[in-house]
Amino acid sequence: MTSPTKPRAYLCRRFTDSVEAAMRTRYALHVNEQDSILSPQEIVHTAQGAQVLFASATEQINKEVLRRLSPTLRYVATLSVGYDHIDLAEAQALGIGVLHTPDVLSDACAEIAMMLMLNACRRGYEADRLVRSGDWTGWSPTQLLGTGLKGKRAVIFGMGRIGREIATRAQAFGMEIHYHNRRPLPPAQAANAIYHANLDDALRLADVLVIAVPGSPQLKGVINAERIALMPPQAVLVNISRGELVDDEALIGALSAGRLFAAGLDVFANEPHVDPRYRKLDNVFLSPHIGSATKETRDAMGWLLINGLDALFQGGTPNNLLHPPHPAHTRETAQ
Template sequence: MARPRAFLARRFTPAVEAAIEQNYEVVRAGQDRGMSAEEIAGAARGAEVIFVSTAERVTAATIAALAPALRVIATLSAGHDHIDLDAARASGVAVLTTPDVLSEACAEIGMMLILNAARRAHEADLLVRGDNWHGFAPTLLLGRGLVGKRLGILGMGRIGREVAARARAFGMAIHYHNRSRLAEEREAGATHHASPEALFAHSDVLCLCAPGGTALERVVDARRIALLPAGAIVVNLARGEMIDDDALIAALGSGHVFAAGLDVFAGEPAIHPGYRGLANVFLSPHIGSATIETRDAMGMLLVDGLDALARGETPSNQLC
């Protein structure tokens, strides 16, 4: 009996691809790059399962073009705003995601961004690589220490709480804003703020950890940036669209924002060119969950979900 067809829009880790190949006839994209909705619609015809990432949009038109064969969209991400869930539901297509297994890896990147922004790592690296370092100097590349600083976390979900746990070890005081206040045991002593504005005013370091969505587009705008304490640091490991790039670039240029650490960008990989000319920005290419262990776990969660669907069960990572 012929095996069902699966289309891989991106390359997964070898262990995950081997697991997929056990049950499916696998068709791979020609190149490992973000595919457009139209490209997926053309390349994945006849596939019962399509594997995508946050770099690929699966629109209503894509789903309609792949009907009636398509039955599962499996995305290597906890987020799902790149998939038209209403269209999937209407077509009876299941959507699988990868929650719960990437929080620790993303929190590590969060701390990397905070530390590199605070301690001017980009400038330091350029100084040494450019053979412009002339030895120790007491005032060379003075950064900002973290002990006693207030870390404001916008979005205190799993990733936000993991960032908070690590930041406490650096002596930071945790503040947060969330859609709803956490139970006391989950707050772990963090200070809750009822609005983003209140959080910004109490954030020496602002870290974006929220899942995104239209309600939070450009939540970091000129008005709210002005509320940050002078010399604050801005870190984003959530969604690029949450930042008004022009406003942040202006604040970095004026010095009101001391530095930024960014792992995600609006329109990535075509980031705002203004960031490239700023020495006080540490730029990272969307690698929040990029560890071998985490990407294996994410992929196997999708494989396990598909196995559960094949048994007639509802997997825990199924959205619709």
């Protein structure tokens, strides 16, 4: 039976225009017009009465949020692949379905990984600053010498869909690919990449380390001083996963001492409050968590959530559903 009124939905952050337009045709949509990062308490206050909560990786959908929005809240739809910002156990206990956006952002994230890698290896920040400052006096045989990619060993920590796309691009630059996962990939997916069951063994070969593993509390600080010390001298570190996976103190120390040649970072602990010491380092290339930031990708992510919710309201089970909601939550159909 079709509900006579549109389900109420709350949008924590602004999505692309086309996605928001599609949401408004389906839901009585209330929006965080300021596009600010909302605290859990603010989400509870502003999303009261919502059946659908559209979130992103910047919102902490914790136990308190879920409990206080239940039982009205039926679905949380997050514009992200990762879901460590959502208390899944509590959502499941309350019968709240959770959707995320896998598969559609692998290319965009792999492109950012290569941007960070190239800029770290070829001193992109210093080069750009030299030209913009007006201090460039002309070409010199030894000016801003970087490190090339061809023949280097790239170790990809996390060889999921994004990791495999990074591997494909890195191979095109002539790099040798190694990877660490919990288990090896089937040969067709590995595409000649060399598997290491032990992360420490892989790090000893990492001319370039690319962190692309899904974030989880268990991995906080996994790249610490001891593990950075295992990497070859003058290695490069790239992180597109979660900032919390890298010990800032250890990385900043290694960059400052010249133990690492450079780093490229798109993610940070305590975003957007970046450790100010990074801003003083010439040998780190920084970008503001833009891994999936293409219009095509953000549109695709939004539509994945919309289509998944359409399926749920019609009694189906979309592929991007992390766990099924309570059966009573699928009885009404969204318009």
